[in-house]
């Protein structure tokens with residue numbers, strides 16, 4: 001006897017039986033089967049609506065289902081979908097020009113990649129080729145992608161499972177994690193030990209061996225750890241002092257997410273290289289970019305650029321990106337990110353008064369995360385930073401509740417991310433925050449007073 005199962009169940013079954021899901025044990029997964037998506041919402045086959053409070057993986061910045069991008073992509077495909085990166089296309093040149101216009105300082109030339117990790121890999125290679133030096137300094141609480149080099153550069157504990165094969169010559173430094181300052185200081189009275197620590201590491205490692213310092217333009221999946229106001233400026237000064245390149249990883253923080261074109265713009269700092277992806281095409285197609293200063297670009301006028309990818313400057317992806325960049329401007333999305341970010345900050349402040357499980361909330365534009373604790377005085381996290389998925393019992397319960405109540409968002413370790421599409425309205429924010437408030441009742445039960 002055949003058992004009839006609904007369309008949605010069959011889709012989920014095929015997904016689970018024939019495909020693998022990232023970062024999880026495969027048993028016991030229950031993904032949402034998304035039938036369609038529009039604006040800030042995902043819809044499943046049973047007609048249930050989920051508010052997308054993390055813009056997918058903080059990439060669908062313009063929102064879902066925008067016909068303008070589909071039209072631009074189709075039009076490009078009718079003309080030329082793909083040619084090798086050795087050929088020139090109109091759309092590639094137009095996009096390069098547009099990126100030069102929105103990039104800070106003298107960052108004028110772009111190498112296109114397929115996603116964020118490849119942008120980081122190529123940024124590291126380019127820094128090494130340009131400087132002739134080999135070491136890269138990066139932060140422990142950062143994620144730069146899941147390929148070997150990018151993963152090594154990050155400090156995210158997900159890399160520990162593949163620890164034996166890490167890329168050589170990456171050195172990590174502590175984060176300016178003010179909520180849990182590694183030096184036990186307070187932001188108002190400290191001497192920026194987080195910066196002098198980096199300088200000591202530079203001296204120990206030998207500035208003559210260090211090609212670049214790699215930092216997210218604004219911290220993302222490691223917990224939106226906000227840089228103290230003058231931190232990146234001091235880091236830039238260190239780079240200048242020791243002749244080290246500054247690479248800003250703007251894969252998550254770039255393209256309007258923080259209320260500026262790039263996260264680093266908020267700090268008034270110009271890096272030597274920007275690596276970006278995600279919001280560049282808003283997830284409509286996979287794409288990434290590496291934007292370099294005219295000085296670095298000029299170096300490769302006379303030296304071979306030993307970098308390349310089959311799909312570099314993919315014409316269809318370029319068309320999607322160009323349209324997405326226009327949409328940011330047409331719809332004033334970057335301004336909206338800033339305004340809505342301030343609104344969220346005020347509203348989460350009210351939630352903090354209600355929910356003792358909220359230890360901290362850190363936000364820039366629409367890149368924010370709530371950090372949950374078991375006790376505000378001891379700051380014991382609701383799940384440890386290196387927790388495996390099945391050690392996140394309380395957080396998993398919170399995540400399940402969010403889903404049940406009609407929210408999709410990124411929940412990991414003791415963080416709940418609030419990073420909705422930049423087109424979100426106040427009413428939609430209210431809807432999302434009331435769902436979070438209800439789910440937080442679960443976490444509150446685990447708070448020791």
Ligand code: PLP
Pocket residue numbers: 057115116117118120143144145146216220221249250251252253277278
């Ligand atoms: N860099 C940062 C800051 C990221 O957040 C991510 C992905 O989340 C990456 C790099 C890697 O990007 P991708 O997943 O497109 O390879």
